[in-house]
Amino acid sequence: MVEAMGMLFAAESPDLPTVNDFLPPEILFQGTPFALNRIILIRIVATIILLIVLGITASRAKLIPGRWQSIVETGIDFVRESVVYQVMGETRGKRYVPMISTLFFTIFVFNLCGIIPGMNMAANATVVMPLVFAVWVLIQYWVTAVREKGLWGFVRDECFPKGVPWPVYILLAPIQLCELILIRPASLTIRLFANMVSGHLLVATALAFAQYWVIDATNKLAGIPIGALWFVFGFVLTLFEAFVAFLQAYVFAILSTVYISMSYPED
Amino acid sequence: MTLAEGGIDLFLPHTYDIVWSLIILVIVALFFYKFFMPKFNAILDERAAKIEGNIAKAEAAKAEADAAKEKYEAQLSTARVEASKIRDDARAEASHIIADARSRAESDAAQITANAQRSIESQHQQALVSLKGEVGVLATALAGKILGSKLENDDVQSSMIDKMIDDMAGSDKK
Numbered sequence: 001m002v003e004a005m006g007m008l009f010a011a012e013s014p015d016l017p018t019v020n021d022f023l024p025p026e027i028l029f030q031g032t033p034f035a036l037n038r039i040i041l042i043r044i045v046a047t048i049i050l051l052i053v054l055g056i057t058a059s060r061a062k063l064i065p066g067r068w069q070s071i072v073e074t075g076i077d078f079v080r081e082s083v084v085y086q087v088m089g090e091t092r093g094k095r096y097v098p099m100i101s102t103l104f105f106t107i108f109v110f111n112l113c114g115i116i117p118g119m120n121m122a123a124n125a126t127v128v129m130p131l132v133f134a135v136w137v138l139i140q141y142w143v144t145a146v147r148e149k150g151l152w153g154f155v156r157d158e159c160f161p162k163g164v165p166w167p168v169y170i171l172l173a174p175i176q177l178c179e180l181i182l183i184r185p186a187s188l189t190i191r192l193f194a195n196m197v198s199g200h201l202l203v204a205t206a207l208a209f210a211q212y213w214v215i216d217a218t219n220k221l222a223g224i225p226i227g228a229l230w231f232v233f234g235f236v237l238t239l240f241e242a243f244v245a246f247l248q249a250y251v252f253a254i255l256s257t258v259y260i261s262m263s264y265p266e267d
Numbered sequence: 268m269t270l271a272e273g274g275i276d277l278f279l280p281h282t283y284d285i286v287w288s289l290i291i292l293v294i295v296a297l298f299f300y301k302f303f304m305p306k307f308n309a310i311l312d313e314r315a316a317k318i319e320g321n322i323a324k325a326e327a328a329k330a331e332a333d334a335a336k337e338k339y340e341a342q343l344s345t346a347r348v349e350a351s352k353i354r355d356d357a358r359a360e361a362s363h364i365i366a367d368a369r370s371r372a373e374s375d376a377a378q379i380t381a382n383a384q385r386s387i388e389s390q391h392q393q394a395l396v397s398l399k400g401e402v403g404v405l406a407t408a409l410a411g412k413i414l415g416s417k418l419e420n421d422d423v424q425s426s427m428i429d430k431m432i433d434d435m436a437g438s439d440k441k
Contacts, residue, residue, distance in 0.1 A: 019274060019276070019277060022277055023276055023277070026283070029283075032283070033282050033283050033286045034283060034286060034287070035281070035283035036283070036287070037283075037284075040283070040284060040287045043287065043288075043291060044287070044291065047291050047294065047295060050295065051294070051295070051298055054298070054303055055298070055302065055303070058302060058303050058306040058307060059306070061306060061307060061310045062310070063310065063313060063314055063317065072307075073307065073311070076304075076307055076311075097304065098299050098300045098304040099296075099300075101299055101303075101304060102295055102296050102299040102300070105299070106292075106295050126277075126280070126284050126288075127277060127278050127280060128280045128281075128284040128285050128288045129284075129288045129291075131280070131288075132285070132288040132289055132292050133292070136292065136296075193277075197277070
């Protein structure tokens with residue numbers, strides 16, 4: 001539909017985002033394992049900003065917090081109380097607070113890069129970064145399971161639950177094993193990655209049309225109102241992306257906590 | 268359109284992407300584990316301890332104040348009781364003193380009156396006696412002059428005097 005409208009009103013088509021935005025060319029150290037492309041550069045810059053801002057906040061942290069420190073503390077408190085302790089309680093959850101905090105803050109900041117002017121691309125917008133986070137979670141919940149239940153105890157509880165007639169195990173066991181090894185990390189990865197991809201495509205499409213109608217289109221009489229509408233749409237979508245940035249960080253954090261929590265024996 | 272062209276490429280990671288993602292994750296995780304979380308935990312714990320300490324301190328101060336207030340109130344009420352007791356005692360003593368003084372004054376007055384009465388009586392008696400003597404002498408002298416002779420007999424003399432006095436006393440009483 002978007003393309004049809006573009007074709008209808010002008011000969012030149014707007015500069016719509018493509019999937020190649022997520023496969024940018026290598027621009028530094030080409031061909032080495034340390035090659036950099038645009039998204040990785042964004043990721044490194046975002047990491048440096050995250051470390052500097054939170055590092056300064058932490059090193060200047062006072063007993064009586066200022067405004068910015070209160071905001072950061074609200075974030076820490078949110079992860080600890082509303083995510084970790086709510087899911088698994090304080091006694092079990094205490095040791096995972098740093099991990100979940102790392103995931104939440106990093107993913108949130110990386111997601112926000114998608115709406116920061118100049119970057120305009122989430123640092124999580126290649127599949128590897130979400131995958132690396134998800135693999136960390138995978139390792140963590142297996143390590144926890146082996147410690148709490150033993151390897152066999154965990155596999156037995158998950159794949160051969162009690163009270164199920166044995167023929168069902170033939171179907172259930174492979175599915176559950178698949179879930180433990182593949183589906184959990186894959187769902188974490190794809191949810192985050194796909195949200196970032198679709199978010200970029202939506203915002204960039206709206207803004208590309210706004211640019212096209214206001215500046216490039218020959219018919220200014222129709223172009224400016226339509227372009228203005230596209231701009232408003234893009235503006236709203238940008239705000240929505242800010243919300244999605246938080247939401248996906250929260251979802252990733254809470255699902256990670258749930259997975260780790262499921263490695264513990266039931267009370 | 269465009270998504271179909273390279274869609275699968277999105278899910279095929281490059282080696283350098285894996286390398287950089289891992290490096291970044293390790294750095295970020297180290298930062299959070301070794302610096303950021305311990306630092307903020309220390310701050311938050313310190314704040315919690317301080318707040319709890321202050322609450323405990325405030326509670327202790329309140330308990331102390333309550334105890335002091337109770338003590339003062341008790342003291343105040345005993346003082347009030349004592350004061351009223353003292354007042355009652357004083358009032359009783361005062362009335363006692365007044366009654367005492369009155370009775371003493373009354374007895375004094377009675378004594379003074381009695382003394383006066385007695386002294387008046389004795390003076391009266393004295394006056395009577397002396398008068399009696401003087402009148403006797405006078406009467407004798409008078410009678411002697413009148414009779415021209417000395418009354419030899421003492422008996423006659425004294426009976427005469429007595430008669431005269433009785434007459435005088437009779438005219439006195441009139």
